[in-house]
Amino acid sequence: GQQVMQIPQYQHVQEGEDFTTYCNSSTTLSNIQWYKQRPGGHPVFLIQLVKSGEVKKQKRLTFQFGEAKKNSSLHITATQTTDVGTYFCAGPSGGSYIPTFGRGTSLIVHP
Amino acid sequence: DAGITQSPRHKVTETGTPVTLRCHQTENHRYMYWYRQDPGHGLRLIHYSYGVKDTDKGEVSDGYSVSRSKTEDFLLTLESATSSQTSVYFCAISEAGGSLNTEAFFGQGTRLTVV
Numbered sequence: 001g002q003q004v005m006q007i008p009q010y011q012h013v014q015e016g017e018d019f020t021t022y023c024n025s026s027t028t029l030s031n032i033q034w035y036k037q038r039p040g041g042h043p044v045f046l047i048q049l050v051k052s053g054e055v056k057k058q059k060r061l062t063f064q065f066g067e068a069k070k071n072s073s074l075h076i077t078a079t080q081t082t083d084v085g086t087y088f089c090a091g092p093s094g095g096s097y098i099p100t101f102g103r104g105t106s107l108i109v110h111p
Numbered sequence: 112d113a114g115i116t117q118s119p120r121h122k123v124t125e126t127g128t129p130v131t132l133r134c135h136q137t138e139n140h141r142y143m144y145w146y147r148q149d150p151g152h153g154l155r156l157i158h159y160s161y162g163v164k165d166t167d168k169g170e171v172s173d174g175y176s177v178s179r180s181k182t183e184d185f186l187l188t189l190e191s192a193t194s195s196q197t198s199v200y201f202c203a204i205s206e207a208g209g210s211l212n213t214e215a216f217f218g219q220g221t222r223l224t225v226v
Contacts, residue, residue: 009151033214042201042217043154088153090215097142097205097213098169103153 004091006102014110019076021105023089032065032072033099035088043088079109114138117202117218124225130189132221134202136182142205143185144215145169145177147198154201160185192225199223 005024013019023032031050035043047056049065049072056063062075076083086106090099114137124130134143145157146169156169158177166177174196176188189196199222203215 006153031213035215042220043203043215045214045216048214092213097207098144098156098159099203099205099213099215100156101146101154103151 004089004100004102006089006105008105009103010106010108012108012110013079015081016078019079019083019107021074021087021089021107023072023074023091023102025070025091028069029091030069031092032069033090034063034072034074035090035101036085037088037104038085041085076107079107081109081111083107084109115202115204115216115218117200117221119221120219121222122224124192124223126193126225127191130192130223132187132200132202132223134185134187134218136185136204138204138206138216139182140204140206140216141182142207143179144203144205145175145185145187146201146203147171147196148201148220149198157187157200189223192223194225197223197225 003026007022033048034046036046037043047063052069053067054065060077064073086104088101088104090101116135118133144159146154148154155171157175158169160166160179178186199220201220202218205213205215
């Protein structure tokens with residue numbers, strides 16, 4: 001079945017540095033979603049991208065959907081300690097609507 | 112947060128015993144999901160439901176069963192718990208299928224320990 005691969009698994013940064021996580025699918029996705037999970041918490045929906053080449057911004061977060069709709073990235077500018085958590089991408093599985101999650105990237109921000 | 116309640120929030124059970132986890136929603140969303148989360152594996156789908164009495168298997172369904180007799184409730188049952196089922200279980204709901212309105216809203220999670 002479809003797999004959504006996410007890298008890196010972990011990322012340590014100093015506060016103020018930038019951070020990027022990448023998501024790659026073996027098949028074309030109808031959409032891609034991004035979630036954030038704080039330590040000890042539950043995943044929280046951040047955004048959904050639907051169009052080829054789409055770019056969306058939320059304050060310091062920039063989300064991109066690749067032209068072929070097989071990859072996506074989340075970039076955080078000037079990280080803050082409040083950005084700590086695990087970021088997941090999710091794409092529909094096998095043409096269905098069921099979100100298939102990547103393994104996530106855990107972001108650790110050192111003050 | 113969306114109106115999703117998972118119960119219990121924590122449970123310790125013995126190997127071989129049956130366990131039922133409950134997910135209750137007040138959003139009237141059609142789709143409900145059970146995921147398990149383990150270190151290094153992210154969120155893996157156990158079972159999902161696309162309507163009352165309509166359920167299907169996910170990628171890690173062995174050892175689990177589900178039931179949905181009402182729109183608002185989705186039950187996950189471990190018929191005979193094993194130590195490999197020690198995990199954090201998340202229920203999620205979504206409103207619609209297709210490309211739109213498919214974002215998932217998660218419950219707070221249930222931490223299950225099988226000893």
